[in-house]
Amino acid sequence: MGKFKLNNSFLYLVAVSGGPDSIFMLNELVKMNIQNIVVCHVNYNFRKDSNIDQKIVSNFCEKHNLKLEILDVKQNYNHLKENFESWARTIRYDFFLEMSKKHNIKNVLVAHNKNDLIETFLLQKKRKSYVKFYGLNKTTIYKGLTIVRPMLDILKSDIYKSLIKDNVSYAFDSTNEDTNYKRNEIRAKLSEDSFLDIEKEIKKLNKELEKMNLEVDWYVNNNMSADELKINKNLVDKNLEFIQRSIYKWLELINKDSIVQNRSNKTIFEIAKNIKYSQKVFWEIKIGEFYIIKDYENLFLIEANMIKPKTFIINSKEDLYLSEEFINWLDLVNAIKKNEEKYPYVISNDFTNYKLTTYAFGKRANRYLIDKKIRYKNRMLKAVVFNVKSKKILNTIK
Incomplete structure (x- = not known):
């Protein structure tokens, strides 16, 4: 198994959960003598044993004299209404972004491997997801931060072999065995022997x-x-x-x-x-x-x-300020003045109602709107003004 390649002149944040993939990546970086790195760990406190993960990462960084940044998440998960995985991803990547600004580093390494790539593709197919790319891309952008995946050619089985050979400790995430998660369900049925055919399909698609x-x-x-x-x-x-x-x-x-x-x-x-x-x-x-x-x-x-429908009764000059709720307020005010201020008036953008009861240029307002093909955007954003008695629309509708 060849090592992955990186540009040694770049600075990198390294996302390390403590699991086998990210610990393998970090161990390889040390072996490759890449020193311009800052390790980033997120402790979600989601599992009872999550502090073990943090300890493994801390011990590794201390042993190899690596900079380490930790986000200790305080969250009552009983009150979390959204999908945990999506929520956790946002928390994680926003933390990377914060560390990017702190250390002036524009690239973050994440430890997705070939198995993750295959699983992601099969999950995309199962969900019929909208994707810009099938599987995983080697680089993506998150809010200006470059996400780099250097391990997409490395098999999970080879990662375990390397960790055993180098006698490197890693954490075990028990949630990875929970088949209630769709990815874990796919993972449980997946064999690396099938990867070649799946990769051909991914390339074609x-x-x-x-x-x-x-x-x-x-x-x-x-x-x-x-x-x-x-x-x-x-x-x-x-x-x-x-x-x-x-x-x-x-x-x-x-x-x-x-x-x-x-x-x-x-x-x-x-x-x-x-x-x-x-x-x-x-x-x-x-x-x-x-x-x-x-x-x-x-x-x-x-x-x-x-575009919320709004209707106001204008009983006197003192009520004219209500016209300022609409972008064409000056037209409304001028139309009232031209009509010699014969109060009361109605100002409204609720076209679904006023079109049935008012008139414009000798036609029922509904007919006028249709004949002139007045855009719905204008109907929603602009108001009309009409006299309460005559029901005649006084301003130009356009």
């Missing part, structure tokens, strides 16, 4: 994925206006996977991909289905505190509180 992603990038980059994505026949005619990837890419470009991270794929799948099959000019799908909205031929993202 990544080649196909690379081609699709190039097409997705071209479509999204050429069909964006400001922060909106244009929906046209070139997108609608594609398969659902292509459409889903286009949505993810669009959200990434407007720096809002975080709203779909750690969420079920069902939401993006629902959006993709609507794009492909729905004939409606308008629909909306809520994602957390945001809405993704189809508005004629455009897709846009907006915070839910920005």
